[in-house]
Amino acid sequence: MLQQVYPAAQHPYCYELNKDFHFAAAHFVPAEEAGKCQQLHGHTYYANVTIAGDELDSAGFLVNFAIIKRLIHDRFDHSLLNNDKESFSEDQPDRFPTTEVVARTISEIVQRHLDGTMNKPQCIQVYLRETPTSYCIYRPKRKAGNDGS
Known part of the structure; x- marks a missing residue:
């Protein structure tokens, strides 16, 4: 994978981890x-x-890099996204497998895992490139109490 610089999400946390895949x-x-x-x-x-x-x-990890890849890559690689009925729908537009919805879904899957950890880090951004010229950024809104303070 090529080295890429992504738009930075502003946050108040001490640590930031980025995983490309x-x-x-x-x-x-x-x-x-x-x-x-x-x-x-x-x-x-x-x-x-x-x-x-x-x-x-x-x-000593915020989260192990391998877990993030396993959560998403193993689930979606070489698949028909529409067949993942837990994540996507053919009846509800906010669950069609568009780039925007796939980015949001990745964030939700990762956050569900993080919520079960002792240190409870936050998925603050998903950058998803669909083609060489088209990408989406999803940044979940912070919930009350998740502002790092």
Whole structure:
């Protein structure tokens, strides 16, 4: 993977971790407005997940890089995203497998894992490149009490 500089998410935490990875997946967007994207097609998605926090775990990690890759790459690589009914829907536009929704879904999957850890870091940004010229950034809104203070 090429070295890339991503837009920085502002946060109050001491530590910030970024994990780059890619996965190949097919999808279609079940909406007439999607034009050609209504047809089944595939991409090599390039993702960067940003995690931040103040506390390290018992191994000295904010989170192990391998866990982040396993959570997303193993789930989505060489798949038809539309078949992941837990994450995506063909009936609800806010769950169509668009780049925006895939980025949000990655954030939600990672955060569910992080919520189960002792140090409770936060997934603060997902950068998802769908094509060489198109990408999306998803930054979840902070919940009360998750402002690092």
